Amino acid sequence: MAKHFGPAHQSARCTVCNHPSCPEIDRALIDGVPLRTLAATHGLSASALCRHTRHLRHQLVIQQRQADQSHVSAFLEKLELLEVRLDRLFRKAEESRSLHVSLGCLQESIRVLSLREKVRHSLGGLASW
Numbered sequence: 001m002a003k004h005f006g007p008a009h010q011s012a013r014c015t016v017c018n019h020p021s022c023p024e025i026d027r028a029l030i031d032g033v034p035l036r037t038l039a040a041t042h043g044l045s046a047s048a049l050c051r052h053t054r055h056l057r058h059q060l061v062i063q064q065r066q067a068d069q070s071h072v073s074a075f076l077e078k079l080e081l082l083e084v085r086l087d088r089l090f091r092k093a094e095e096s097r098s099l100h101v102s103l104g105c106l107q108e109s110i111r112v113l114s115l116r117e118k119v120r121h122s123l124g125g126l127a128s129w
């Protein structure tokens with residue numbers, strides 16, 4: 001179920017944004033209820049509802065962007081944890097002169113760096129929306 005988007009997505013002149021049933025109307029629009037049906041149910045014009053879909057779309061884009069950014073942040077935190085563990089393992093491997101394990105740590109570190117670079121590029125994509 002879609003949540004109400006609150007004052008941030010409201011347009012001062014939009015009769016739908018200012019309608020007391022705006023959350024319910026937004027959910028119905030997302031569910032694909034025809035504009036004419038909604039207009040009749042809520043005493044609104046179909047053209048006002050049509051204009052309002054732009055406000056709703058804008059808000060959905062913002063929410064998607066926030067969800068993407070929070071997903072990326074969580075991923076970066078996991079990478080950071082991996083880097084810490086790899087570093088710890090690498091130091092132990094060096095102390096015990098385990099060249100094979102040291103080399104494995106370095107190879108994995110390169111993979112983590114490569115992933116970081118990919119995430120950096122995806123952040124660039126998000127920023128250019």
Ligand SMILES: [Zn+2]
Pocket residue numbers: 010011014015016017018051052053055056
């Ligand atoms: Zn609106």
